[in-house]
Amino acid sequence: MESRDHVEVCPDAGIIIQKLAQNIEKNGGAALIVDYGHNGTKTDTFRGFCGHKLHDVLTAPGTADLTADVDFSYLQRMAQERVATLGPIKQQDFLKNMGIDLRLQVLLQNVKDTVTRRQLLQGYEMLMDLDKMGGRFNFFALLPHNRLVASGKLKKPHHSTSLSVPVAGFGELLWK
Numbered sequence: 001m002e003s004r005d006h007v008e009v010c011p012d013a014g015i016i017i018q019k020l021a022q023n024i025e026k027n028g029g030a031a032l033i034v035d036y037g038h039n040g041t042k043t044d045t046f047r048g049f050c051g052h053k054l055h056d057v058l059t060a061p062g063t064a065d066l067t068a069d070v071d072f073s074y075l076q077r078m079a080q081e082r083v084a085t086l087g088p089i090k091q092q093d094f095l096k097n098m099g100i101d102l103r104l105q106v107l108l109q110n111v112k113d114t115v116t117r118r119q120l121l122q123g124y125e126m127l128m129d130l131d132k133m134g135g136r137f138n139f140f141a142l143l144p145h146n147r148l149v150a151s152g153k154l155k156k157p158h159h160s161t162s163l164s165v166p167v168a169g170f171g172e173l174l175w176k
Helices: 011-027 072-078 091-097 100-110 114-128
Strands: 031-038 047-050 053-055 065-067 084-090 137-143
Touching (some): 011 072, 011 137, 031 072, 072 084, 072 137, 084 091, 091 114, 091 137
Antiparallel strands (some): 031 137, 047 053, 047 065
């Protein structure tokens, strides 16, 4: 049951998710959606940006980029349990699960000049810092239900944030 007094939704996003879910259910495959947003916890995220700064959406119409956060709980509902949904999880967690720390170590070991080293570290910080992209962007996936089957048992029939069956990026990366 919805407890917010108002919500922001993008009906076109719901239609796209329904079509993706139908296609994945019928043909297999997967979808990975990356955007800034929330899991049904926010309201009033509509805003404008001009020159990378917040801008009043009613001042000088047409001069700002308009945006609103994605409500991933809405996308999950729009999948209508046709497919399994994973996430949303923060970009920081997804990239850690994909091995970004190890990749950075390898790159730093092989770089000779300080300019490139600094660029690598600054890029890593931008991607991983929770106050920057690491906390603002979320990863959300649609998969066929049978992708989450292990030993003949379905794990979490339609939505999961923790998995016993490995799905790249959505579980901790284990090196053997």
